[in-house]
Amino acid sequence: MSAIAERLVDAGDAAHSGAQSKGLLVPKLETRIVSGAEWDRTIAGFDEVCQEQLYVFSVNRWPSVSPEPMLFLLHGEVVGGSMMMIQRLPLGLGRIAVSKWGPMLKDRIRADAQALHAGMVEALIADYADRRGQMLSVLPRASTEPVNHEYAHLVERGFRRGSQLLFPNRYIVNLRLTDAEQRKSFAQKWRYHLNKSEKAGLTFEHASAEALPEFEALYAAMTDRKQFSDHSAYDTMPALMAMDADLRPELFFVRHGGELVAGAIIFKGGDRAVYLYGATNDKALPLRAGYFLHWHVIRWLRDNTSAEWYDLGGTDGFQGLHQFKKGMVGDAGVIVPVPPVANYASRKLAFLLGAGAFAARDVFHALQRKLDGWRNPKTRPTQARSASEEAGQ
The missing domain is CATH 3.40.630.30 (Gcn5-related N-acetyltransferase (GNAT))
Structure with a gap:
C-alpha cells in the first residue's frame, strides 16, 4: 500500500x-x-x-x-x-x-x-x-x-x-507564457488592436489602494452613461481594498495625456487571478484602451504573482464582450463553463x-x-x- x-x-x-x-x-x-x-x-x-x-x-x-x-x-x-x-x-x-x-x-x-x-x-x-x-x-x-x-x-x-x-462560460487566459508566446496566442484581430493601442500614446499604471476614489468616479460615470442597472457586488470594494496585501485586490489604470481613460480591479490570490470590475470613459474605445490595459495586466500578474490563470469572467450575453474575451484567451487559454x-x-x-x-x-x-x-x-x-x-x- x-x-x-x-x-x-x-x-x-x-x-x-x-x-x-x-x-x-x-x-x-x-x-x-x-x-x-x-x-x-x-x-x-x-x-x-x-x-x-x-x-x-x-x-x-x-x-x-x-x-x-x-x-x-x-x-x-x-x-x-x-x-x-x-x-x-x-x-x-x-x-x-x-x-x-x-x-x-x-x-x-x-x-x-x-x-x-x-x-x-x-x-x-x-x-x-x-x-x-x-x-x-x-x-x-x-x-x-x-x-x-x-x-x-x-x-x-x-x-x-x-x-x-444563462451564459455559463468563463474566459481564462494562460499566464505562464513569455511575451512573445502570449502575443502569438492572441487571435489575429485582437493582436491587431493591441498593436494599434501601443501607438496611441497610452500609459499603464499599477495604482495603490488609496486611488480607489479615482476608479469609483470613472465607474460611476460609466454606469450613468450606459444607464445599466448595477446588480454586481461593487459595493463590497471599499471593504476588500482595506484588507491585508495578500488578499487585497489590485488596481490598474490606463491614462492618455494624463487623463484616466480606463481602469480595472483584479483579485490576485491563489492560482487563479480574477477580473472583478472595469471602467472606461468615451475616449477608451477609439484608443483601444481595453486591449492595452489587459495586455499589461497579464504581464503584471505573470511577473508579480504565482497565479497560473487569469479569469476574465463571463459575458452576460453580450456578443462584443464574447469576441473581445475570446480573442484574448487565444490558443493557449481555455473557455469553460461554470457547472x-x-x-x-x-x-x-x-x-x-x-x-x-x-x-x-x-x-x-x-x-x-x-x-x-x-x-x-x-x-x-x-x-x-x-x-x-x-x-x-
Whole structure:
C-alpha cells in the first residue's frame, strides 16, 4: 500500500462506496468553524482562494445570510475550507447551506487532492444535510481541465442538478507564457488592436489602494452613461481594498495625456487571478484602451504573482464582450463553463423546500432581466447561446 493510501486509511474509514469505486480512499476530516478574521488570514495561502469565499466579502455582500467559515483538517493540518452561507427560508420553514466556488483545497496539486475534495464533501453532508437537516447547495468553480472532476464527484455522490447561468462560460487566459508566446496566442484581430493601442500614446499604471476614489468616479460615470442597472457586488470594494496585501485586490489604470481613460480591479490570490470590475470613459474605445490595459495586466500578474490563470469572467450575453474575451484567451487559454449548482438533502422535505426557494429566486431574476431590458434595450443579450457554449460545453 502506498504512503498516501496508508495516510488516508488511518484518517478514517472510506466515507462513501461510490468514491472507492473510482479508486479514491476518502479521508474522514476534522471540521472547525472559525472567526471571520482567522478564516481570511488562513485561506490567504490557499491555491483555490477566491473573492466569493472571503469572510469580508460575504458579510458585506449578503448581510441577511449567516456566514460559517469552516476549515477541514487531516491529522491536525489544515487542508481545505469552505465559506458556508446559511440562508433562512421564508416563514422559518428551513435553511439552505450554500458553498459558492467551494469547497477549496489549500494545495490543489497534492497527490491526494481529489480524495481530500471528496472528504470535504462528506464532511459537509454529515454536518449540514444529515445532522442539521438542511439542503446543501454547492457550486464548484469552473475547471481549466477538460473534465470538472469536482462537479462529476458531486453528481456521483447523489447531488442533483440545480440552477445554471444563462451564459455559463468563463474566459481564462494562460499566464505562464513569455511575451512573445502570449502575443502569438492572441487571435489575429485582437493582436491587431493591441498593436494599434501601443501607438496611441497610452500609459499603464499599477495604482495603490488609496486611488480607489479615482476608479469609483470613472465607474460611476460609466454606469450613468450606459444607464445599466448595477446588480454586481461593487459595493463590497471599499471593504476588500482595506484588507491585508495578500488578499487585497489590485488596481490598474490606463491614462492618455494624463487623463484616466480606463481602469480595472483584479483579485490576485491563489492560482487563479480574477477580473472583478472595469471602467472606461468615451475616449477608451477609439484608443483601444481595453486591449492595452489587459495586455499589461497579464504581464503584471505573470511577473508579480504565482497565479497560473487569469479569469476574465463571463459575458452576460453580450456578443462584443464574447469576441473581445475570446480573442484574448487565444490558443493557449481555455473557455469553460461554470457547472450547474449541485443540491443535496438527506431529508425529502428539506430538498423540496430548498429547491422551491431556488426556483422562486430564478423566476425573480428572470423577471428582473426582462424589466432591465424593457427599461434599457442595451441591456438585452446579443450573444446566441450556441456561441456561449462553444469550446467549453
